[in-house]
Amino acid sequence: MSAVPHDDHHHEQHPYWIKRWLFTTNHKDIGTLYLWFAMIMFFVGGAMAMIIRTELFQPGLQFVDPQFFNSMTTLHALVMIFGVIMPAFTGLANWLVPMMVGAPDMALPRMNNWSFWILPFAFAMLLSTLFMEGGAPAGGWTMYPPLSLQTGAAFPFLIFSIHFLGLASIMGAINVIATILNMRAPGMSLMKMPLFVWTWLITAYLIIAVMPVLAGAVTMMLTDKFFGTSFFNAAGGGDPVLFQHIFWFFGHPEVYILILPSFGVISSIVPTFSRKPLFGYSSMVYATASIAFLSFIVWAHHMFTVGMPLGGLLFFMFATMLIAVPTGVKVFNWVATMWRGSLTFETPMLFAIAFIVLFSIGGFSGLMLAIVPADFQYQDTYFVVAHFHYVLVPGSVFAILAAVYYWLPKWTGHMYNESLGKWHFWLSAIFVNLTFFPMHFVGLAGMPRRIPDYALQFADYKMLISVGAFGFGLAQLLFLYIVVQTIRGGERATSQVWDGARGLEWTLPSPPPYHTFETAPVVK
Amino acid sequence: MARWKFDQAVAWLAAILLPLLSGSAAALPASNMPRGVTEISREVYGLHMLIFWICVAIGVVVFSAMLYSIIRHRRSRGYKAAQFHESTTVEILWTIAPFVILVAMAIPATNTLIAMDDTSDPDMTIKITGYQWKWHYDYLDHKIDFFSTLSTPRSQIFNQEAKGENYLVEVDNEVVVPIDKKIVLLMTSNDVIHSWWVPELAVKRDALPGFINQVWTRIDEPGVYRGQCTELCGRDHGFMPVVVRAVEQAEFDKWVQRQKSGGQGQQVSQAGL
Ligand code: HEM
Ligand SMILES: [Cu+2]
Ligand SMILES: [Cu+2]
Numbered sequence: 001m002s003a004v005p006h007d008d009h010h011h012e013q014h015p016y017w018i019k020r021w022l023f024t025t026n027h028k029d030i031g032t033l034y035l036w037f038a039m040i041m042f043f044v045g046g047a048m049a050m051i052i053r054t055e056l057f058q059p060g061l062q063f064v065d066p067q068f069f070n071s072m073t074t075l076h077a078l079v080m081i082f083g084v085i086m087p088a089f090t091g092l093a094n095w096l097v098p099m100m101v102g103a104p105d106m107a108l109p110r111m112n113n114w115s116f117w118i119l120p121f122a123f124a125m126l127l128s129t130l131f132m133e134g135g136a137p138a139g140g141w142t143m144y145p146p147l148s149l150q151t152g153a154a155f156p157f158l159i160f161s162i163h164f165l166g167l168a169s170i171m172g173a174i175n176v177i178a179t180i181l182n183m184r185a186p187g188m189s190l191m192k193m194p195l196f197v198w199t200w201l202i203t204a205y206l207i208i209a210v211m212p213v214l215a216g217a218v219t220m221m222l223t224d225k226f227f228g229t230s231f232f233n234a235a236g237g238g239d240p241v242l243f244q245h246i247f248w249f250f251g252h253p254e255v256y257i258l259i260l261p262s263f264g265v266i267s268s269i270v271p272t273f274s275r276k277p278l279f280g281y282s283s284m285v286y287a288t289a290s291i292a293f294l295s296f297i298v299w300a301h302h303m304f305t306v307g308m309p310l311g312g313l314l315f316f317m318f319a320t321m322l323i324a325v326p327t328g329v330k331v332f333n334w335v336a337t338m339w340r341g342s343l344t345f346e347t348p349m350l351f352a353i354a355f356i357v358l359f360s361i362g363g364f365s366g367l368m369l370a371i372v373p374a375d376f377q378y379q380d381t382y383f384v385v386a387h388f389h390y391v392l393v394p395g396s397v398f399a400i401l402a403a404v405y406y407w408l409p410k411w412t413g414h415m416y417n418e419s420l421g422k423w424h425f426w427l428s429a430i431f432v433n434l435t436f437f438p439m440h441f442v443g444l445a446g447m448p449r450r451i452p453d454y455a456l457q458f459a460d461y462k463m464l465i466s467v468g469a470f471g472f473g474l475a476q477l478l479f480l481y482i483v484v485q486t487i488r489g490g491e492r493a494t495s496q497v498w499d500g501a502r503g504l505e506w507t508l509p510s511p512p513p514y515h516t517f518e519t520a521p522v523v524k
Numbered sequence: 525m526a527r528w529k530f531d532q533a534v535a536w537l538a539a540i541l542l543p544l545l546s547g548s549a550a551a552l553p554a555s556n557m558p559r560g561v562t563e564i565s566r567e568v569y570g571l572h573m574l575i576f577w578i579c580v581a582i583g584v585v586v587f588s589a590m591l592y593s594i595i596r597h598r599r600s601r602g603y604k605a606a607q608f609h610e611s612t613t614v615e616i617l618w619t620i621a622p623f624v625i626l627v628a629m630a631i632p633a634t635n636t637l638i639a640m641d642d643t644s645d646p647d648m649t650i651k652i653t654g655y656q657w658k659w660h661y662d663y664l665d666h667k668i669d670f671f672s673t674l675s676t677p678r679s680q681i682f683n684q685e686a687k688g689e690n691y692l693v694e695v696d697n698e699v700v701v702p703i704d705k706k707i708v709l710l711m712t713s714n715d716v717i718h719s720w721w722v723p724e725l726a727v728k729r730d731a732l733p734g735f736i737n738q739v740w741t742r743i744d745e746p747g748v749y750r751g752q753c754t755e756l757c758g759r760d761h762g763f764m765p766v767v768v769r770a771v772e773q774a775e776f777d778k779w780v781q782r783q784k785s786g787g788q789g790q791q792v793s794q795a796g797l
Pocket of ligand 3: 718753755760
């Protein structure tokens with residue numbers, strides 16, 4: 001393969017600030033915007049988590065009103081899902097997909113600009129509800145009616161910000177698909193694409209499939225509230241459980257939207273630092289596709305206690321258990337890739353290894369949750385909170401952190417500070433377990449989720465969890481520092497960066513020129 | 525680059541073992557699902573422990589392989605990478621093996637589920653209605669009904685007074701039921717969705733406005749069993765506990781008599797459903 005960066009000088013000039021960032025259609029600039037946006041929202045959502053953990057530090061009501069507490073859990077989830085993980089992955093896709101498939105830019109650059117700039121407005125709207133009469137939405141991120149219909153002035157703003165977020169992600173997804181399907185370099189057949197590209201292709205289809213479903217559900221709720229329909233109102237012939245079915249038909253694929261790109265990231269990093277090709281490339285692709293398919297037929301496992309007929313329970317139990325098979329294939333593949341490799345443990349690899357172990361723990365609790373009779377006991381307790389935080393924090397978030405450490409030298413042309421990176425890793429890994437592991441115990445012992453105050457038997461663990469959470473939050477400030485430091489300077493990175501790295505992006509200089517691959521490379 | 529460092533290896537071990545260790549050290553506060561006081565709850569507990577140990581076994585195998593690799597296959601020890609990849613046999617094996625384990629787990633789970641689903645032939649029926657934020661109980665066979673509300677004083681909640689033993693899991697009117705009787709619980713709601721849960725009975729079911737859900741239980745030990753609402757239902761979701769008092773039949777009959785004569789401070793509700 002050969003890269004011919006086109007260095008016609010006027011291409012290198014980019015306009016100053018406002019013009020550059022506001023009007024940009026460059027995939028790298030937009031990638032950077034997405035990543036910074038995610039970083040900022042990570043601290044916003046993190047601050048909300050700290051408020052939650054402060055109130056839960058001790059039994060009794062100390063700091064906030066229960067209603068505000070509920071707003072915090074609601075907004076924390078919405079911010080973390082739609083404001084952090086999804087934009088961070090889209091940022092990675094913007095930076096990496098063109099460079100990985102040998103394209104000059106994303107297929108639809110103007111739409112790319114738009115899909116990013118919708119986000120800050122959508123979130124400004126969502127967060128402005130904090131100052132509205134009746135307070136911010138407090139019905140949970142799942143927005144079940146009739147409770148969420150009790151939201152005050154914030155209600156339509158919640159619905160419309162969801163619409164905007166959906167719009168932005170659908171546009172981003174269309175762009176990713178168009179780029180991958182149309183702009184691959186000659187010779188880059190589908191089965192030669194890096195797994196990150198594959199996982200994103202599948203994620204993008206999931207997004208297009210389910211975001212409109214969410215939009216539909218919230219719109220039905222909007223008309224229930226303002227236009228006299230009764231989709232979800234039993235008194236008018238509707239059914240509140242219908243909302244849950246529609247919501248989770250979106251919601252379950254959504255959780256895979258939040259994890260599939262991490263599978264791609266980990267599948268890039270593990271072979272690099274093992275100096276060994278991925279054990280089973282094609283089985284990884286098939287596993288990803290089967291997970292995506294299964295994700296459409298398991299939604300009701302989020303609502304086992306809602307009172308379904310036996311046949312329904314059994315179907316959703318079996319289908320959910322099946323997901324463990326392709327998930328297992330992934331984990332086994334990563335371990336087999338490490339097996340008899342020549343391992344080194346730079347920060348990205350550390351995060352990747354922690355991902356594999358801790359994500360698996362989340363997968364195990366997921367399997368436990370799939371067993372319906374046991375799920376009746378777990379449902380809506382801290383056990384579920386532990387489960388999804390294991391898959392989302394040391395899962396998705398660790399994968400994003402690993403990706404940033406891995407590709408930051410490529411993006412900035414500077415090496416990050418390795419020993420600070422290791423510090424960041426160890427602090428994160430220790431505190432994340434301190435925070436989320438004891439949640440399994442309090443959940444099993446009977447603590448419901450989404451409560452601002454709790455019985456005394458949970459007090460010891462709750463304090464431990466809060467300490468862990470504060471530690472984890474603080475450790476992330478170190479990450480911010482490391483990133484800023486790397487952007488500002490540091491040891492020059494070579495174009496290869498990591499000796500074991502393979503793929504088109506590593507054939508480009510670090511940092512890559514503003515426009516890359518104007519002449520397509522040829523992949524053999 | 526990265527050198528073999530003893531402290532790093534120890535840290536790795538700690539990162540992997542810490543969760544397990546803290547699991548066993550957790551004999552201190554309650555840290556596991558209660559075994560419960562019904563046949564079903566013990567079956568559920570058994571299922572829970574079964575899947576738990578299966579997961580632990582799989583975890584031990586996978587993570588040990590990984591740990592071995594991390595310790596032995598380091599470049600810093602001069603280990604040269606093998607270049608093997610793709611093996612259809614291995615791939616098929618690690619697809620089939622988990623599948624078989626899953627089937628083995630699905631069978632007992634299905635049996636328990638079928639037993640839980642059978643609400644036929646009850647000895648008595650109680651209708652439970654969720655309200656923001658209290659429960660209403662209606663003994664359909666005895667014509668008794670009352671509200672059950674949190675009895676923890678506000679002063680305890682707002683930290684002006686020491687918290688009692690049953691802080692937040694105590695109510696003014698307990699649900700008194702006889703032991704060894706098949707009791708069907710009908711759940712519904714007056715406003716938003718609630719969920720009625722008592723861990724020791726392994727009963728949790730959503731209370732939906734406009735719909736009725738059915739569950740059943742047969743308690744075999746007298747005692748007081750505490751639980752909470754488990755579906756977010758607004759501001760005071762954390763403050764609507766469930767307290768079930770299971771007693772011998774004779775004592776239950778006496779309680780029914782007292783209720784009918786309106787004694788013992790148990791108020792018959794205004795709702796009068
Ligand atoms: C082996 C794979 C997995 C299985 C079998 C599984 C199973 C489940 C089940 C049964 C529940 C419902 C629990 C309940 O409410 O009672 C659940 C909840 C959840 N899972 Fe998973 N899961 C898996 C992987 C994942 C992944 C990869 C993610 C995201 C990255 C994820 C995110 C979530 C979230 C966010 C919830 C809670 C949603 C809410 O109630 O707000 N899960 N999972
Ligand atoms: Cu799910
Ligand atoms: Cu509730």
